[in-house]
Amino acid sequence: MLARPKLLAAALLAPLMLLLAGAFLLPVAVTLATAVTDREVTSSLPRTAALLRAWDGKELPPEPAFAAMAEELAAALEERRIGEVSQRLNFERTGMRALLLRTARAGPRLSAPYAASLPALDPAWADPATWKLIRRAAGPVTSLYLLRALDFTRTPDGEVQAVAPDQAVFRTLFLRTLWVSLQVTLACVLLGWPVAAAIAALRPPWSSAALFMVLLPFWSSVLVRSTAWFALLQREGPVNQALVFLGLLDAPIQLVGTRAAVLLATAHVLLPVAILPMAGVMMRLDPRHAQAAASLGAGPWLRFRRILLPLSLPGVLAGAAMTFLLAVGFYITPALVGGERDQLVAWFIAQFLNRDVNWGMAAALSVYLLLMAGAVAALLRLFTGRGLASAP
Amino acid sequence: MKRILAALAGLLLAATPALAQRELTIVAGGGTLQDHMRRTLFESFTRATGIPVRDTAYDYNVGPIRAMVQARNVTWDVVLVEAPDLIRGCEDGVFERIDWSVVDRSKFLPGGAITCGAGAIGWGIAVFRDLNRNPTGPSDWQEFWDVQRFPGRRTLRRGARMTLEIALMGDGVPAAEVYKVLATQAGQQRAFAALDRIRPHLHFWTGGQQPIELVNSGEVAFAAGFVGRTANAIRSGARLDLNWDTLLYSYDYWAVVRGSPNTANAMRLVDHITNPEPLRALAAAWPINPVTAAVANDAAIRAANPLMMSNHQDRGLQIDTEFWLDQGTDLEQRFASWLNR
Amino acid sequence: MKGPHPLLLVAAALVLAFLLAPMLAVVVLSFAPTEVLHLPPRGLSLRWYRDFLTNDRWVLATRNSLVVGTAVMVLATLLGSMAALGLHLGRFRGRGVILALLTLPMVTPFIVTAASMFFAFSLVGLASTLPGLVLGHVVVAVPFVVISVLASLSTFDDGLLRAAASLGAPPWMAWQRVLLPRIWPGIAAGAVFAFATSLDEFVITLFLAGPGQFTLPRQMYANVREYMTPTILAASSLLFLASFLFLLATEALRKR
Numbered sequence: 004m005l006a007r008p009k010l011l012a013a014a015l016l017a018p019l020m021l022l023l024a025g026a027f028l029l030p031v032a033v034t035l036a037t038a039v040t041d042r043e044v045t046s047s048l049p050r051t052a053a054l055l056r057a058w059d060g061k062e063l064p065p066e067p068a069f070a071a072m073a074e075e076l077a078a079a080l081e082e083r084r085i086g087e088v089s090q091r092l093n094f095e096r097t098g099m100r101a102l103l104l105r106t107a108r109a110g111p112r113l114s115a116p117y118a119a120s121l122p123a124l125d126p127a128w129a130d131p132a133t134w135k136l137i138r139r140a141a142g143p144v145t146s147l148y149l150l151r152a153l154d155f156t157r158t159p160d161g162e163v164q165a166v167a168p169d170q171a172v173f174r175t176l177f178l179r180t181l182w183v184s185l186q187v188t189l190a191c192v193l194l195g196w197p198v199a200a201a202i203a204a205l206r207p208p209w210s211s212a213a214l215f216m217v218l219l220p221f222w223s224s225v226l227v228r229s230t231a232w233f234a235l236l237q238r239e240g241p242v243n244q245a246l247v248f249l250g251l252l253d254a255p256i257q258l259v260g261t262r263a264a265v266l267l268a269t270a271h272v273l274l275p276v277a278i279l280p281m282a283g284v285m286m287r288l289d290p291r292h293a294q295a296a297a298s299l300g301a302g303p304w305l306r307f308r309r310i311l312l313p314l315s316l317p318g319v320l321a322g323a324a325m326t327f328l329l330a331v332g333f334y335i336t337p338a339l340v341g342g343e344r345d346q347l348v349a350w351f352i353a354q355f356l357n358r359d360v361n362w363g364m365a366a367a368l369s370v371y372l373l374l375m376a377g378a379v380a381a382l383l384r385l386f387t388g389r390g391l392a393s394a395p
Numbered sequence: 396m397k398r399i400l401a402a403l404a405g406l407l408l409a410a411t412p413a414l415a416q417r418e419l420t421i422v423a424g425g426g427t428l429q430d431h432m433r434r435t436l437f438e439s440f441t442r443a444t445g446i447p448v449r450d451t452a453y454d455y456n457v458g459p460i461r462a463m464v465q466a467r468n469v470t471w472d473v474v475l476v477e478a479p480d481l482i483r484g485c486e487d488g489v490f491e492r493i494d495w496s497v498v499d500r501s502k503f504l505p506g507g508a509i510t511c512g513a514g515a516i517g518w519g520i521a522v523f524r525d526l527n528r529n530p531t532g533p534s535d536w537q538e539f540w541d542v543q544r545f546p547g548r549r550t551l552r553r554g555a556r557m558t559l560e561i562a563l564m565g566d567g568v569p570a571a572e573v574y575k576v577l578a579t580q581a582g583q584q585r586a587f588a589a590l591d592r593i594r595p596h597l598h599f600w601t602g603g604q605q606p607i608e609l610v611n612s613g614e615v616a617f618a619a620g621f622v623g624r625t626a627n628a629i630r631s632g633a634r635l636d637l638n639w640d641t642l643l644y645s646y647d648y649w650a651v652v653r654g655s656p657n658t659a660n661a662m663r664l665v666d667h668i669t670n671p672e673p674l675r676a677l678a679a680a681w682p683i684n685p686v687t688a689a690v691a692n693d694a695a696i697r698a699a700n701p702l703m704m705s706n707h708q709d710r711g712l713q714i715d716t717e718f719w720l721d722q723g724t725d726l727e728q729r730f731a732s733w734l735n736r
Numbered sequence: 737m738k739g740p741h742p743l744l745l746v747a748a749a750l751v752l753a754f755l756l757a758p759m760l761a762v763v764v765l766s767f768a769p770t771e772v773l774h775l776p777p778r779g780l781s782l783r784w785y786r787d788f789l790t791n792d793r794w795v796l797a798t799r800n801s802l803v804v805g806t807a808v809m810v811l812a813t814l815l816g817s818m819a820a821l822g823l824h825l826g827r828f829r830g831r832g833v834i835l836a837l838l839t840l841p842m843v844t845p846f847i848v849t850a851a852s853m854f855f856a857f858s859l860v861g862l863a864s865t866l867p868g869l870v871l872g873h874v875v876v877a878v879p880f881v882v883i884s885v886l887a888s889l890s891t892f893d894d895g896l897l898r899a900a901a902s903l904g905a906p907p908w909m910a911w912q913r914v915l916l917p918r919i920w921p922g923i924a925a926g927a928v929f930a931f932a933t934s935l936d937e938f939v940i941t942l943f944l945a946g947p948g949q950f951t952l953p954r955q956m957y958a959n960v961r962e963y964m965t966p967t968i969l970a971a972s973s974l975l976f977l978a979s980f981l982f983l984l985a986t987e988a989l990r991k992r
Contacts, residue, residue, distance in 0.1 A: 012826025016834065019819035019878065026871045027841055027849070030856035034848070037855050086486030090724075097725040104486075169587070170725070172732045194751045201748035204740035215983065216752045220759065223979035224936030226953040227972045230960055231758040234765065234969060238612050241761060257614060274755055303741050325843070332845020334939055339960060343553055343599050343734045349847035349939075356851055356943065357458035359724075360483070366855065369848045376845055425793075425958075452793075454958060459864045459946065462854070466861030470946065602961045 031373070037366035038149055041142030043091035047084055048075040052141035055134065064134050069117035076103055077110025094361065095147060095156075096136055102127050132159035148367035153177075173351075177371065180347040183265065183337075184330035190270040191277035191326045192319055199278050199318065200311065203285035214282065221275035229336040232268035233259060236340060260342035269336045273329055277322040284318025285311075317387045324383040328376050348372055418447035419657055419664055423475040425452025428681055435676040436668040443667065446660055457484060460652065464489050469654040472661040475515055478716040479723070481648050485511035491651040497662040502669065506713065507686040512648030513665050514686025517704050519644030519711060520557060523625045524617050525610050526634040532617055535640050539617060540565035540589065542596050547616025550609055553599035555730035556719050557643050560712065561619065562586040565593075570712040578718065583726065587733055599734070610635070626682055626702035637702070642711030644704060646686050678703075759976055766969035784970040794971065797955035801935055804866070804951060808873040808934035813927040815874070816881025823882070824889040838882055841875050846939045849876070854943040864946040872940040877933040881926030884986075888922025921989040928989075932982045936975065 045052045054068040079085040085107055092099035102125055113120045122129035136159060139145075150156060154171040155163050165171070202213045220228065235242045236258035243255035258264050292314065296306045334349035348368055355365035421437060423429045429452060437448040451471075453459075457480045463469055476484065484490045490511040500508045507514025522539060524532040529547070533539040539549065539561075551558050560573050566589040568576050576582035590597070598615055600606050606620030607628050622644075625637050649668065651661045667673065671689040678685060678696050684704035685691045691705040700706070719726075769781035788794045819838070823831060841849060853872045854863055862868035892915065900910035938953040945954060952971060959968050 009826050012822040015818045015822030015825070019815040019882075020834070020837070022815060022871075022878075023837060023841070023875065026853065026856075027875045028837075030852035031844070031848070033856040033859065034852040080486075083486060083488035086483050086488075089486065090483070093721065094724050097722055101721045168732075169729050170732055172728055172735060175732075175735045194754070197744050197747035198751050201740055201744055204744070213748065213752065215987070216756060218983055219980060220755050222932055222936075222983050223759065223976050224938065224953055226936070226938045226956060227762075227975050228758065230956060230968055230972055231762040233960055235758055235761060238614060241765070271754070271758065274751070328843050328845065332847045334847050335957070339957075349845070352847050352851055353942070356854060357456040359727075360458060360461060361724075362855065365851055369851050372845050372848050376843065376848075380843060458854075458943075462858040462863040463946070465858055466863060466865075468861050468865060 034366045034369050038370045039144045041145035043088045044140045045142050047079045047088035055138040066118045073113050073117050076107035080107035135159050148363035152367035187269045187330045188323050188327045191274050192323050195277040199281035202282040217275045217278050228272050229339045233339045262345050264340040265337050265345045268340045273326045277326045280321040281318040285315050418449050419472045421450045421473040422453050422471050431681040436673045439673050440667045471652050472655045472657045476650050481512045491653050494662045498666040502687050504686050504688050512650045513669050514646045515649045517646050517684035519622045519642045520619050521622050522619050522641040523635045523637045526636050536564035550598040550600050550615045550618045553601050555726040559586040562589040574715045574718050639707035644711045645714040763973045766973040784966040787967045788970045797950045797952045801952040805931045805934040807870045809927050809931040812874045812877040812881050812930035816878045817885045817923050820882045820885035842879050850940040850943045869944045872944045873934040877930040880929035884926035885922045888919045892918050925986040925989040928982050928985050
């Protein structure tokens, strides 16, 4: 059986590799593609798109482009595929949906020369900016979503500029996501370190018991634990009752819907994720280092600062990185216990995907989230010389 | 790689038992209302036609419906959708055009019959307050904005739709002119400025039951919440005052999912469940806001349900769905930005 | 050497209490007789468990969860165990890359994984279908199987296989008689991990489950958003109990 171990190994690995390639890597690639693909104009108005691409982009396009626009819009309305293209253009400039629908409905009544009849219907057709916008949306690739996801946009002439301040959402959102994730990571590492150190220092069966108490929440659902906080933090819920009972509060206060609730619940949910890698590293530490230090007369504080802390650092970094990676993509917990100023990037991704049906924006936000996660993984590698795969 | 994925998909699909000629599947928002719909609307259709109907619930997220249509794996036939999703879905070919030779077009209230949808139920939001805690309260949106005369926190639904209309009315714009004003840059700025003015007193809810809970617990003094839920709370004994002069309303529609193998029967189902007789039975069991004129204007039903929205609809403002489809993306983003600040 | 510093033990105990307290509180509250939650509870009742067991929506969600979980368990255990064996046998150069690929789904933000699957699966008609949901769960569950089986393989002495071969046993027999009896606890533990992962998974389910395909977590979420009833706490407690049993099972398997 060991005659061709490599072949056998490859055969054993192949099915899973195919699955991961097909159901994970490829989908991520599709997301990257979705973030930069512009296909609505080309697929709904193919002839217009081709004519506009041939146009020099100055003044107004030639009559055939006007004619193609009128015909293809009417056809798209009739065949019911005008929604995608009108939403796509309306996303870049408000008013485009109304313009396209009005033109499509009037389509059969319009007559040549269309370069005159379209502007007569709506003066926007006499504005080169309208045509430039459509030409730019004729793809095949676009930076629109990636720009918008960072609160940038393009002028009709294609220059990048920041969106109006009253439209800016996403930079604040990313900063907030980063900030919340950092706070949660810090809290998890600070709270988790003593537990990890205790697990490593205790003897069986106490060490196993402590580990069990970390694994239990680790294996119970994130949703279950977030729901628990949601129930406990209600205005008439147990936490408020306890605080009033203890005399810390005069009357119950609002807890659900606050940033504090988000931080508390998220840190609680992610704490085991921080503890496990730290405990893994600390359990492998050679206790003789500490013993030697102790025999040389070093007190507990010195032993902690000079030996345990530096030696546990790889575990701390791995635990912090795992916590941070999960925190930046957190969805349920902030959605359940957070208020309107506490939602993170993931909430907007879900919103764009399920409610607004704006897949380009959902994909663009995902791309930046991936970049953030990749940067953290790369930083970890830089600091420890190891990747996450080797973390326990 | 795409081929691998497709092959895998094929394999898995082959593994699931092929669905034989299936029954009609109708999908609504769930809850008690749907339990009553099953008894009064769906089961009476089966009795009348012999066609079995299965009903299931969803959370009004249209993403999955689009995925289903795109994948040509349509397992739903009739679905209850909100107006903006219906119109967008209609333009995209997600929903079938209603066959008006099967469904009687003339039976609906104005706006109840549109290309891809047959009016199902009305819904609205209006201001209510706890009479024990606040014997007096704002009688219109302008007074809602008057935090001196009526102190206390107020809650509105999170989102630009409805909130911006409300803000303009709070700033003194008459209901009839709200959308004309909101269509202008100056009007939009005016709406946000009005929101700014009472921002410290504002709270925004997301789940439909929250306004009731917030008012019950005294956390807010005045809430704009779904009238159906408020009416239910009043019927089950809560001492709430529901102010119909602040009503903003719209309809949900029955739509047929495109690519359904049962389109013809689905149209018959849509016709049946918008007919007066089954709807009267539903209205007797549960206070709904029918979009079928014969039921909405039925004096007996009106008298039996003083809290039914149909009784008060003429005092409200109908939400302009087309406006929100044209301006919504921009305004919602600006609202999100405003919330962030 | 002396035991750990008392200060450390106190700190660790406090943090562990913080970790477990909310879950225990929920278990206690799930037996509340009223809708308003009090701690300590004013009386005991099984009212919310009865509601859970008799309400169609919860029963259906439980059934959906079990169906998906079982399918995920079978697929993930099969593929994961094979892959772990392959990794163990072949000491080839790409091993590190493959390990990294295996762990990628664990470190990619779940929301991105879920959104990506939604995009890609809609292209091939897998989104909003049961097979698509199972596939999605397998991707996030399979690393646990691989790690679990690899761990049990690391204590397996390859010499035994060589000995069996030198005695003339055909490879399949050597595997079946020598290898499997030694590593099955690892495989079984992996299966439990896979099932538990699927049972608890929420974000991928939110995007990939067909409309109307409610699993337990999805049903819980739908309920919490709308109207908080203690039935959710009963469901939470049952899921928590399941996690507890899974963990006990894997611990028992680990000790074999």
